[in-house]
Amino acid sequence: MNWTETRNSNVNIKNVKLGANVTILDNVNIEASKVDSVQIGKYSIIKENSTIRLPSNGVSNIGAYVIIGNNCDIRSLNIGNRVMIEDGCVLNDGCVIYECCLIKSNCIIPSKMIIPAYCEVGGVPGKDFYIKPLNSSFKKVIEYEAKYLNIHY
Amino acid sequence: MSKLYNDSFIYCCTTKVIDIHSIDKTWLFELADLYFCPYCQCPKSKYEIIPRVHSKFCSNCLTDYTSKPDMMRCIKNCFICPLCSSSMGIKMMDHDSNGKSFEFSCQFCDYNYDTGVVYKPKSLHGIIEELKTDTFIRKCKQILKMADKTEELSERVRMNLKLSQLDKKEEAESLIDEFEIAQYPIGKILTLKKSIRCSTCRNLLLDYMESEPTINKFQIKFNAIDYLPTTSLTKLKSNVYLLHFVNPLDVKMSAKISSISQIVLSNFEFSLGASTSSFIKGIPSAYLSLNNSTAKSELILRKGDKLYNKIEDGEIEENLDRFIEVGVNWISIPIIIEDDSLKTVPIYVTLKTEQPPKGLERVINGLNAGYWNVLKVPK
Numbered sequence: 001m002n003w004t005e006t007r008n009s010n011v012n013i014k015n016v017k018l019g020a021n022v023t024i025l026d027n028v029n030i031e032a033s034k035v036d037s038v039q040i041g042k043y044s045i046i047k048e049n050s051t052i053r054l055p056s057n058g059v060s061n062i063g064a065y066v067i068i069g070n071n072c073d074i075r076s077l078n079i080g081n082r083v084m085i086e087d088g089c090v091l092n093d094g095c096v097i098y099e100c101c102l103i104k105s106n107c108i109i110p111s112k113m114i115i116p117a118y119c120e121v122g123g124v125p126g127k128d129f130y131i132k133p134l135n136s137s138f139k140k141v142i143e144y145e146a147k148y149l150n151i152h153y
Numbered sequence: 154m155s156k157l158y159n160d161s162f163i164y165c166c167t168t169k170v171i172d173i174h175s176i177d178k179t180w181l182f183e184l185a186d187l188y189f190c191p192y193c194q195c196p197k198s199k200y201e202i203i204p205r206v207h208s209k210f211c212s213n214c215l216t217d218y219t220s221k222p223d224m225m226r227c228i229k230n231c232f233i234c235p236l237c238s239s240s241m242g243i244k245m246m247d248h249d250s251n252g253k254s255f256e257f258s259c260q261f262c263d264y265n266y267d268t269g270v271v272y273k274p275k276s277l278h279g280i281i282e283e284l285k286t287d288t289f290i291r292k293c294k295q296i297l298k299m300a301d302k303t304e305e306l307s308e309r310v311r312m313n314l315k316l317s318q319l320d321k322k323e324e325a326e327s328l329i330d331e332f333e334i335a336q337y338p339i340g341k342i343l344t345l346k347k348s349i350r351c352s353t354c355r356n357l358l359l360d361y362m363e364s365e366p367t368i369n370k371f372q373i374k375f376n377a378i379d380y381l382p383t384t385s386l387t388k389l390k391s392n393v394y395l396l397h398f399v400n401p402l403d404v405k406m407s408a409k410i411s412s413i414s415q416i417v418l419s420n421f422e423f424s425l426g427a428s429t430s431s432f433i434k435g436i437p438s439a440y441l442s443l444n445n446s447t448a449k450s451e452l453i454l455r456k457g458d459k460l461y462n463k464i465e466d467g468e469i470e471e472n473l474d475r476f477i478e479v480g481v482n483w484i485s486i487p488i489i490i491e492d493d494s495l496k497t498v499p500i501y502v503t504l505k506t507e508q509p510p511k512g513l514e515r516v517i518n519g520l521n522a523g524y525w526n527v528l529k530v531p532k
Contacts, residue, residue, distance in 0.1 A: 136371060
């Protein structure tokens with residue numbers, strides 16, 4: 001563990017490998033059963049009331065400059081660098097998110113789904129689920145946002 | 154200072170002149186969604202570019218389909234649910250005399266599909282194609298056959314006439330009810346990597362370095378966010394707002410702004426310094442929070458004792474120039490919005506640089522651009 005900033009209440013982080021400048025806010029629960037089974041890259045931020053659980057097969061890897069919003073339930077296998085997950089998202093068991101993706105609020109990503117790089121994802125499967133291309137500018141935008149949130153909270 | 158949620162839009166349309174009293178939202182784009190053509194020296198929206206497929210691949214199995222221009226779906230064993238588009242799990246079961254059956258199950262909803270026992274080796278797509286025997290598919294195939302045969306043209310015309318007479322939705326639905334429509338697993342839609350050209354000068358604005366699905370490096374990248382300043386508006390007091398400009402370039406930039414009569418601007422012309430490697434130095438003071446120790450120490454360094462001074466009523470209106478704040482690569486200008494009903498502020502921004510920005514030395518001598526920036530008034 002290099003450095004982490006947490007607030008003073010109800011944060012459960014055990015067996016987690018954290019990169020530099022990771023921010024974890026209130027009531028975040030990271031359920032990691034084995035040592036280093038959850039890895040979080042630098043400048044990532046996990047906002048309030050979010051849960052990170054291990055996928056059914058393997059470890060959970062969260063890249064650098066990843067923003068996880070409030071009330072999210074993450075059970076993904078891999079989240080690439082510079083990914084923005086807005087509030088209330090559910091990432092089901094074993095899904096993979098490649099680099100530079102924007103997951104819109106209250107989106108549900110089904111199990112084992114692979115989201116390619118530079119994509120915007122939103123909606124609920126069977127209802128209004130969509131995957132559309134994202135401008136390459138978002139690489140810079142999401143990195144800026146993660147760095148800004150690091151000095152905001 | 155969020156670049157993602159900052160209520161600042163750029164009017165980007167070369168064919169239609171902006172009407173500042175009723176701005177057409179179709180042509181308003183966030184800075185992050187725009188490209189910048191260094192040859193035309195103006196931002197380019199998705200309607201002013203020419204995309205071309207650079208490569209295409211299946212994001213599930215990473216098979217490259219670039220050499221197959223007609224294919225839009227993966228032909229390998231990557232299937233999605235016809236109801237919810239989730240990935241499908243496939244189970245294979247062995248039967249007597251070398252028979253095999255395949256069971257598709259959706260990872261998200263309750264959808265299931267069983268192929269039954271298959272004896273001849275075939276691709277999964279081929280097996281599903283053979284099993285498509287419901288009345289709707291049969292009718293479709295029949296219509297397709299009829300299209301090729303002139304002797305059965307009258308039948309085709311009769312069916313088309315029947316369809317054209319259906320003007321009510323209920324009637325159309327009743328016709329669909331006549332058919333049995335089954336749902337089959339479908340191949341995963343391919344992911345495209347697109348190179349982008351300017352529709353005016355045809356120069357490349359975005360191009361990938363490699364067609365490898367997992368490598369996403371760009372050879373050419375002209376995004377507006379790298380060339381045009383980030384603009385935002387924050388509320389200072391009642392009808393006084395702060396207009397922030399942040400320079401993304403590594404060279405000094407001079408800017409000129411003009412707006413509508415309901416807005417009192419303290420400064421029309423200003424210069425912005427080159428961007429800095431220090432992240433915190435490049436953030437306007439209005440966006441630094443006192444809750445964070447790093448941001449607080451930076452604020453104290455910038456403002457000193459004035460940090461906790463209260464602004465008295467009418468103080469800003471009397472001397473707007475005193476409240477202009479200049480940073481390394483940013484400026485915050487106080488503006489007064491006299492009309493309370495105003496929801497958006499249109500500002501015309503003219504930019505000029507004496508030197509070419511990094512990477513554009515061979516293309517231009519200096520940046521010289523002008524565009525309309527529309528900002529939402531914060532409540």
